[in-house]
Amino acid sequence: MSTTDRRKFLGTAAAIAVGSTAAAAIPTNNMAKKYPIAHHVFFWLKNPDSKEDRDKLIAGVKTLAKIETVKEIQVGIVANTEKRDVVDTSWGVSELLFFNDLEGQAVYQDHPIHQEFIKNCSHLWDKVVVYDIATV
Incomplete structure (x- = not known):
């Protein structure tokens, strides 16, 4: 095995080890x-x-994590994945919030931090689409 082949093998082995650790x-x-x-x-x-x-x-959006009923928050931008007809890449920023129950989501809607976010940031967006999900 040449030095180049050995380096490629070691690099591949290291990538597999990192991937396995991340999956675990x-x-x-x-x-x-x-x-x-x-x-x-x-x-x-x-x-x-x-x-x-x-x-x-x-x-x-990240300030919304301070609301006590928000249990998890994920903030994202469009991923640079394969372009397909079913993938909408027209938006710019996304928030995904998780709640224990509908009451917690209702508290979030009226919470002063959420209202402050809207007041301070609504000038930045042209359109907003919301999907509220009851997981099954």
């Missing part, structure tokens, strides 16, 4: 059982090419 770290508990209510929001930015506006919106 994935929690086995079911999010649907843990938090049965999900609130998924997609934002279309008024200035979709503005990284500054996107970053301001992301920072604003």
